[in-house]
Amino acid sequence: MTTVSLLDVSGYLPENAVPADYFERFADPSDITSNAMFKAPKFRRHIAPGETPADMAERAVAPLLERHGREVLRDIDILIVHTQLPETGIVGNGGEVAARLGIAPEWLIDLHNGGCAAFIHAMKLARQIMVSTSARAALVVTVQNAAGQIFTQEQVRAKPQAAIPGDGAGAGLLVKSDSSPILDLETRHLPEFAGQMTVIADPPRRYWEAGTGQMHVGFTDSKIAKVLQRGNRIVPEVVHTVCQRLAMASQDLDLLVTNQPNRAFLRNWRDALQLPRERHPDTFDECGNLFAAGIPITFDHAVREGRVRPGDTVMFAGFAHAGDFAGAAAVRWGGR
Structure with a gap:
């Protein structure tokens, strides 16, 4: 079987570092919560006015090109782009990202699902395409651009949820080689929960309809409790599944890299997988979710x-x- 490697990764964070007291100034006393979902990080980054997903993608990919040379773009047959808040209606932002990079890949995918685990989802798609076709290399780009646009709106910034997200973009370069091999992946779709992450406004309207109410994520106490329960369970489950197939124990992993939703999930995942804090990198207080x-x-x-x-x-x-x-992917890191 063809071996596919995650050769390198890179990231971009906007310059504007926003402290927690920005949101404290606007906090609505009636909305104050002690729920672990909304314990604010010390800082998060917000995109600059006018900064686009394509801008962010280009800046996230730039370190890869510095390390590997722009000629690496000639081998990119697959481009997978996930944008949290697509700014190009109907078609998404993947085509604009490709144009910025000067490439025209055979496989150009705007990956709208996968959410916080979209990087793993994209890794699996890219590997499958590379294994089953003549595609040589894939570029995966994930853009989070909602924090400085959705969560700073006048009607939203007072809500506890507003202080959690941060903006940034990441990129991964996958190639056919055994230099930094993807050992195994596990992804699970649970479609029965797909409709439970809702976007709402007051007065109610559909997201594409004009109106006075600003959009935000619809959370209730019941929904928060269910999300915490599911997240605590399904992430260790997919990790254990991959570990079992690799005949290793979770506590023998050298590094666990997860999405960064809040401190509670990070702590609970470490505990469930029996890993010390130093083997589970944490960027939450610096970057938010x-x-x-x-x-x-x-x-x-x-x-x-x-x-x-x-x-x-x-x-x-x-x-x-x-x-x-939910998804998990094990890589034997080849170094940078």
């Missing part, structure tokens, strides 16, 4: 900080939305 960009950005930080060595087994894992998708 980066959604689908969280995994590549957090791993990029870990590599640059020297927390992963060539030959280490790295597990990427996460879940999406209200628990309608």
Whole structure:
């Protein structure tokens, strides 16, 4: 079977670092909550006015091109782009990203599902295409651009949920080689929960209809409790499944890189997988919840900080939305 490697990752964070007290100024006392879902990070980044998903994607890919040369783009047959808040109606932002990079890949996919675990979802799609076709290399780009646009709106910024998200973009380069092999992947769709992550406004309207109410995520106490329960369960489940197929114990993983939703999930996942804190990189207090960009950005930080060595087994894992998708991917890291 053809071996596919995650050769490298990179990330981009906007310059504007926003402290927690920005949201505290606007907090509605009637909305104050002690729920673990909404314990705010110290900082998060917000995109600049006018900054587009294509801008963010180009900046996330730039370090890859610096390290591997722009000629690597000639081999990109697959481009998979996930954008949290697509700004190009109907078609998504993948085509614009390709144009910015000067490529015309045979496989150009706007991946609208997968949520916070979209990087793993895209890895699996890219590997399958490469294994079954003549495609040589894939570029995966995940963009989170909702924090500075949705959660700073006047009617939304007072809500507890507004202080959690941060903006950023991540990128991964996959190639046919055994230099940094993807050892195994597990993805699970749970479509019965797909409709539970809702976007609402007051007065009620559909997201594409004009109206005075600003859109935000619809959370209730019951929904929060269910999401916490599912997230605590399904992420360790997919990690254990991959570990079992690799005949290894979860506590023997050298690094666990997850999406970064909140401190409660991060702690609970470490405990469930019996891993010490130092083997589970955490960017939450610096960046907030980066959604689908969280995994590549957090791993990029870990590599640059020297927390992963060539030959280490790295597990990427996460879940999406209200628990309608979860994934895990193990990589034997080849070094940078």
